[in-house]
Amino acid sequence: MINNEVACSVAIHNAKGIGAKRYSELLKYFGSATTVVKNISHSDSGRFNLPDTAIKEISNPDWNKIEEDLKWCEDNNHHIILIDQPQYPNRLRQINSAPPLIYVRGNPELLHLPQLAMVGSRNPSSGGKRTAFEFAKALSESGITITSGLASGIDGECHKGALEGIGGTVAVIATGIDRIYPASNKNIAHKISDHGAIVSEFPIGTSPKAENFPRRNRIISGLSLGTIVVEAALKSGSLITAKYAYEQNREVFAIPGSIHNPLSKGCHSLIKQGAKLIETTADILNEIASLIEIPDAATPKAHRKNATEPEESNNLDDDYIKLLEHIDFAPTSVDIISQRSGFPANMVCSMLLVLEMKGVVNSSSGGIYSRI
Known part of the structure; x- marks a missing residue:
């Protein structure tokens, strides 16, 4: 049988009905996850407002399932970090209902x-x-x-x-x-x-x-x-x-x-x-x-500069600059842009495609455009 703090922490964490608050209460009362697993009994259900099924899962864990979880950690890129370990991020530890443990894949x-x-x-x-x-x-x-x-x-x-x-x-x-x-x-x-x-x-x-x-x-x-x-x-x-x-x-x-x-x-x-x-x-x-x-x-x-400011906007021909002046930051239809600019609608559509490729306008369904 597996019997160490990480394995017992996973056993408690996996039990149905155990959230961050109850997990914290159990550890505070018993002192460690190992002690929780060893000593919890059905008489504790009232003290921690736990269903009998949760106490059964904690006191008699599925060690085969937990062993599979721990095998996942054998990869150097995989980690299970407990809330009381120094590897646990301090900012996260400070919040209410901080997760009692986290699984991390990566760095x-x-x-x-x-x-x-x-x-x-x-x-x-x-x-x-x-x-x-x-x-x-x-x-x-x-x-x-x-x-x-x-x-x-x-x-x-x-x-x-x-x-x-x-x-x-x-x-x-x-x-x-x-x-x-x-x-x-x-x-x-x-x-x-x-x-x-x-x-x-x-x-x-x-x-x-x-x-x-x-x-x-x-x-x-x-x-x-x-x-x-x-x-x-x-x-x-x-x-x-x-x-x-x-x-x-x-x-x-x-x-x-x-x-x-x-x-x-x-x-x-x-x-x-x-x-x-x-x-x-x-x-x-x-x-x-x-x-x-x-x-x-x-x-x-x-x-x-503004992180979203298109660099290409300063390298436009005069006609494109003129067209851009008639496009709102709010959604604007091709017909309205054509009326404002005086350019034919088919020419506007072609120019809008170029402007979109340069990243200075957005297109939406129905022939709607807006400046970025």
Whole structure:
């Protein structure tokens, strides 16, 4: 039989009905995970408000299953870190309901570096995707590790951008550490495990469950100095992460957008509630400068310009510059752009394609365009 602190911690953690709070209460009362497993009995159900099934699973664990979990750790890139171990990230330890243990695939040292969470819509606009990628890249180039949830949309773009800088990226997932959801993110997940870190609090083998996604959001914000919301509707899960950040006394930043874009409404709501409006990476770095030491070599590049400002916009012919003057930052139809500019609609369509390729306008379905 396996009988050590890590194995017993996994046994308690895997028992149904044991959350972070009950786990903490058990360890405080018994002194160690090993002692919990050895001494807990059904007479303790009232003291800890535990169902009999949980006590049975703790006192008589499935050691074969736990041994499989521990075998996962035999890979040098795989880690199980307990909350009382020095490898456990201090910022995460400070939050309410900190996970009693975390599974890490990749480099656990990244969890101790200055991090910023970046979250947003799973179905962002093309402009939102570009903003997420460019902000994450610029912040990573400044030495900031970017933390997100490996979801489709904004999360994926943040991870991709962060991997291009020196700060790297952390993905906090809502499944077991051996699962990747959605499957479309498997390639980026492999890159993160090789050059960053993937983190989960859920037992190995846990499949995607709706209730686990909001729960993991407290870890995304808990690891970070602050949370940046890129694009979010009013009922977006990203606002849950921002709520956790507020509760954890961490900074909340929001990137504004068009008043006509429903994906901007969540960000605008956060700004009304006191979130810091940001337009450039410099806005963020100035806010967190007192909390971290930014590498000198990285700072000038991050402050040089807006992270989303297209470099190509200064190299346009006169006709393209004229056309750009008639395109709003809010969604604008081809017909209106044609009327304003005086250019024929077919010519406008051709020019808009060039502008989109240069990264200075976004296109939406129905022939709608907006400036970036």
